[in-house]
Amino acid sequence: METPLENTLTTKAATPAGLQAAAFVAKALADENRLRIILSLTQGKKSVSRIVEELGISQPLVSHHLKELKRALLVNVERSGPFIYYELADQRIMTILMDLTGLATDLLTNRTAF
Amino acid sequence: METPLENTLTTKAATPAGLQAAAFVAKALADENRLRIILSLTQGKKSVSRIVEELGISQPLVSHHLKELKRALLVNVERSGPFIYYELADQRIMTILMDLTGLATDLLTNRTAF
């Protein structure tokens, strides 16, 4: 079945509920530390302490941001002994992060070319 | 040239500047009213008053959000007589909005399927 962009937008995004959901997820992506966490989780399931080590930000702050990501349903949580592992809830999160970064860098680099 | 997802992430997103830029753009997308404006501009260049009519939100609020979108380089502005027209600065914004909405609705609908 053919689904041109224009069509997909009017059928999936145009609904208030769709936009509200999108804004909710976008809020979760609207912080550099959370994007760094997401990028880190791109490599697979990781414990909180592992993320803390890799990113060099405080443990309570990492916990807080993980809570936000969980609230936005972007990560799944799993306990194993004293460790708690977080993983990305959906592969598309990586794609969106990639697209977002590509667009953002292009916009900043090439200010008038579009 | 082949660019698998994993590769693209590590070359385009992994840089602090890339993530910072992505977070900046994500902030601009993290509001339902701004997403409604973007969706509206999907149909093409529009004046402020036109957006106000279509979305039913106050003129100062629309102006404020347009200012934010412009700050994030997501829209271009053009004056024509007494009217000021805004248009999307890049076509990829539509794609990202679509992907974001698709992901968000799936996450909210299907809470455990992934």
Added chain:
DNA sequence: CAAACATATAAACATTTACTTATTCGATAT
């Protein structure tokens, strides 16, 4: 049980942000 470790939560604070109401600026037309 106590000590040690992993993680979450609480409290407090500063900053940002969305929104409203009121006013100003800019352009056009009479």
Added chain:
DNA sequence: ATATCGAATAAGTAAATGTTTATATGTTTG
């Protein structure tokens, strides 16, 4: 010039958010 229309800005406020420091919860091990 002045009135009118489109759009931006100012001022003010309430709410949300990111961060730090301190404390609590939960799990394992001696």
